[in-house]
Amino acid sequence: MNLQADAQLFAPCPRGLEDALAAELAGLGAGAVQAVAGGVAFAGNTRLIYRANLESRIATRVLLRLFSVPYRSEEDIYRAAYDFDWPQRFDVARSIRVYLTAQRCPLKSLDFLTLRIKDAVCDRFRSAVGSRPNVDTRAPDVRIHAFLDATQFTLYLDTSGEPLFKRGARAAAGAAPLKENLAAGILALTGWRPGTALLDPMCGGGTFLVEAAQIALDIAPGSARAFGFEKLKAFDAPLWSGLRAEAEARRKPLAPLPIYGSELYGDTLKLAQANLAAAGLEQAVQLKQANALEISAPAASGVLLTNPPYGERMGEQQELAEFYPKFGDVLKQKFAGWNCYILSADMNLPKLIRLQVSRRTPLFNGALECRLFEYKIVAGSMRSPKPAKA
Numbered sequence: 172m173n174l175q176a177d178a179q180l181f182a183p184c185p186r187g188l189e190d191a192l193a194a195e196l197a198g199l200g201a202g203a204v205q206a207v208a209g210g211v212a213f214a215g216n217t218r219l220i221y222r223a224n225l226e227s228r229i230a231t232r233v234l235l236r237l238f239s240v241p242y243r244s245e246e247d248i249y250r251a252a253y254d255f256d257w258p259q260r261f262d263v264a265r266s267i268r269v270y271l272t273a274q275r276c277p278l279k280s281l282d283f284l285t286l287r288i289k290d291a292v293c294d295r296f297r298s299a300v301g302s303r304p305n306v307d308t309r310a311p312d313v314r315i316h317a318f319l320d321a322t323q324f325t326l327y328l329d330t331s332g333e334p335l336f337k338r339g340a341r342a343a344a345g346a347a348p349l350k351e352n353l354a355a356g357i358l359a360l361t362g363w364r365p366g367t368a369l370l371d372p373m374c375g376g377g378t379f380l381v382e383a384a385q386i387a388l389d390i391a392p393g394s395a396r397a398f399g400f401e402k403l404k405a406f407d408a409p410l411w412s413g414l415r416a417e418a419e420a421r422r423k424p425l426a427p428l429p430i431y432g433s434e435l436y437g438d439t440l441k442l443a444q445a446n447l448a449a450a451g452l453e454q455a456v457q458l459k460q461a462n463a464l465e466i467s468a469p470a471a472s473g474v475l476l477t478n479p480p481y482g483e484r485m486g487e488q489q490e491l492a493e494f495y496p497k498f499g500d501v502l503k504q505k506f507a508g509w510n511c512y513i514l515s516a517d518m519n520l521p522k523l524i525r526l527q528v529s530r531r532t533p534l535f536n537g538a539l540e541c542r543l544f545e546y547k548i549v550a551g552s553m554r555s556p557k558p559a560k561a
């Protein structure tokens with residue numbers, strides 16, 4: 172995989188973050204950048220593939236497109252997969268796994284198709300080198316992603332390996348941790364910039380805080396992990412170590428930052444502490460145990476970004492119905508001059524919080540449809556009227 176010319180690439184991401192990812196990849200030097208539902212198609216050489224893996228905060232993976240062909244039958248899929256020169260890409264000693272995603276595929280069993288693609292790769296190896304790679308469903312060396320639509324079969328090599336939201340540093344997850352790339356993408360949507368105060372008053376395991384501190388200190392999100400491309404035959408070790416060294420040289424010295432987190436429960440705050448410590452960032456972020464209804468602003472202006480608990484049970488919904496209006500009061504009384512962003516799957520939140528929403532951005536937290544609600548708080552204003560009592 173040492174590509175002088177540009178290869179066709181695709182980076183999936185959480186839905187709702189496609190434009191933010193397109194801008195990020197363009198900033199890394201990607202060509203032909205095109206945001207589509209669920210990800211970004213782009214073009215680039217080996218250097219760009221390595222950089223996108225090392226530096227993209229928003230992509231879930233970086234996939235290298237191998238081919239795309241029309242198909243009608245299982246046999247067409249087997250044949251196209253067999254015809255690809257797999258032994259040229261990786262050694263038979265590498266373990267593999269095939270992943271398959273289909274939309275409007277007319278063929279019946281996707282599990283069977285996945286097996287047929289795996290068989291085709293193994294058969295190709297057997298005929299070329301006399302043995303076949305092992306399958307490892309848990310930690311494969313090489314991941315192969317197949318996409319089927321109604322007529323077209325597309326195959327990708329995964330250059331990332333483990334998904335990119337696994338930064339390699341999270342020590343412990345809280346009750347409902349956000350994926351790191353979703354958190355980083357949301358930070359991009361808020362327009363927050365290092366130097367501006369950032370507060371998460373319901374910080375849980377501290378995902379927003381870790382991502383923000385890494386952005387502020389210019390720490391490459393992939394600097395503490397390994398990648399799938401290291402297992403491929405054409406791995407260019409000197410190019411890779413050069414890129415890592417360049418990223419390392421840009422890293423700013425550790426210092427206290429205007430990034431603040433608070434959390435109601437001491438045990439959960441310990442998780443945030445552990446996650447910051449695992450990323451070497453505990454000195455950079457200021458944490459404290461506090462009720463979000465009793466906080467005050469740590470600076471005259473800034474960005475408040477939070478992901479409050481989401482009530483699935485009736486009792487929790489009742490608690491939240493009481494919590495949101497009080498939290499709205501706190502924002503209005505204590506956060507004049509701040510831009511506040513609340514990520515929630517609770518579509519009743521805007522009605523209950525009774526502040527005027529200036530923007531609502533649809534996002535997906537996994538399969539859960541959410542909104543990022545934006546509230547620009549100015550002194551003494553913008554209370555939306557109390558809903559009339561039934």
Ligand SMILES: C[S@@+](CC[C@H](N)C(=O)[O-])C[C@H]1O[C@@H](n2cnc3c(N)ncnc32)[C@H](O)[C@@H]1O
Nearest residue numbers: 348349373375376377378434435462463478480
């Ligand atoms: C959905 S979780 C946040 C997850 C976090 N974004 C992460 O990625 O780990 C919501 C958090 O709000 C905390 N919380 C609930 N009520 C609170 C309150 N009144 N004040 C402060 N924190 C509160 C919960 O303990 C929980 O950790």
